Amino acid sequence: MKLAAWNVNSLKVRLPHLTDWLAKTQADVVCLQELKLEDAKFPRAELEAAGYHAAFSGQKTYNGVAILARGAVADVSTGIPGFADDHRRVIAATVDGVRVVCVYCPNGQAVGSDKYAYKLRWFAALKVYLATELQNHAELAVAGDFNVAPEDRDVHDPKAWEGQVLVSDAERAALRELTDLGLKDSFRLFEQPEKSFSWWDYRMMGFRRNAGLRIDHILVTPALAQRCKSSLIDKEPRKLERPSDHAPVIAEFS
DNA sequence: ATGGCTACGATCCGTAGA
Numbered sequence: 001m002k003l004a005a006w007n008v009n010s011l012k013v014r015l016p017h018l019t020d021w022l023a024k025t026q027a028d029v030v031c032l033q034e035l036k037l038e039d040a041k042f043p044r045a046e047l048e049a050a051g052y053h054a055a056f057s058g059q060k061t062y063n064g065v066a067i068l069a070r071g072a073v074a075d076v077s078t079g080i081p082g083f084a085d086d087h088r089r090v091i092a093a094t095v096d097g098v099r100v101v102c103v104y105c106p107n108g109q110a111v112g113s114d115k116y117a118y119k120l121r122w123f124a125a126l127k128v129y130l131a132t133e134l135q136n137h138a139e140l141a142v143a144g145d146f147n148v149a150p151e152d153r154d155v156h157d158p159k160a161w162e163g164q165v166l167v168s169d170a171e172r173a174a175l176r177e178l179t180d181l182g183l184k185d186s187f188r189l190f191e192q193p194e195k196s197f198s199w200w201d202y203r204m205m206g207f208r209r210n211a212g213l214r215i216d217h218i219l220v221t222p223a224l225a226q227r228c229k230s231s232l233i234d235k236e237p238r239k240l241e242r243p244s245d246h247a248p249v250i251a252e253f254s
Numbered sequence: 255a256t257g258g259c260t261a262c263g264a265t266c267c268g269t270a271g272a
Contacts, residue, residue: 009260009261009271010260010261010262012261013260013261034261034271036261036262060262060263061261061262061263061269061270062262062269062270062271107270107271107272108272109270109271109272115270145272147271147272164272165272166272199272201258201259201272202258202259202260202271202272203257203258203259203260204257204258204259205258206259213272215272242260245259245260245271245272246272
């Protein structure tokens with residue numbers, strides 16, 4: 001099973017990139033973030049034509065998440081139970097016996113801002129939710145845009161980014177709370193190239209300079225980690241005309 | 255130099271992303 005996560009930054013704009021990429025990579029399950037469209041505008045027919053079932057939770061302009069799968073998408077749930085949130089950031093489903101939780105974690109804007117406080121509250125709620133899900137699912141993956149670079153090696157210029165949003169100690173601690181539940185960063189199960197990133201700023205030729213951050217992750221339970229054969233970031237779609245600012249991340253399981 | 259893109263929904267600029 002090949003599982004991917006991709007922040008497409010507008011599914012409407014990126015649909016051609018997505019369908020081309022699906023045909024090329026043959027991913028079995030894909031977690032999408034930042035659809036930026038309401039459910040009525042979800043391109044269900046186009047994705048079905050590409051061979052994928054979909055569960056989605058969208059909204060106009062901002063946020064929005066979806067799970068695409070070649071197989072059946074069962075037991076769909078949206079949002080974080082018990083956490084009231086206007087933002088559509090979470091959708092979960094069971095595919096091929098694996099519980100897949102697709103997340104678009106808040107950006108946080110700036111350390112100390114209201115949005116930063118919301119981000120930390122949101123992560124705390126996600127942790128409680130995942131702890132419950134883990135009691136029911138031995139094979140579970142949390143995949144998506146976490147908006148946190150876990151370590152300095154996930155940052156192109158750690159000095160310049162020190163203490164900034166996406167990198168701050170409190171955000172890293174919030175992410176560590178998730179891995180402390182027993183979830184493993186699938187990317188780090190394997191040897192990886194130096195300076196591997198999943199997001200590059202549109203400005204300042206960020207991609208060309210590889211001035212990026214690794215903020216998109218696939219976290220897996222120990223049972224799923226045992227089945228994990230590879231994990232990588234696919235930079236190819238980031239090279240296209242009018243790309244998403246994020247690259248897809250992929251984990252393959254036996 | 256604290257900006258620089260991009261998407262969106264609204265106009266000819268603001269909000270948000272990261």
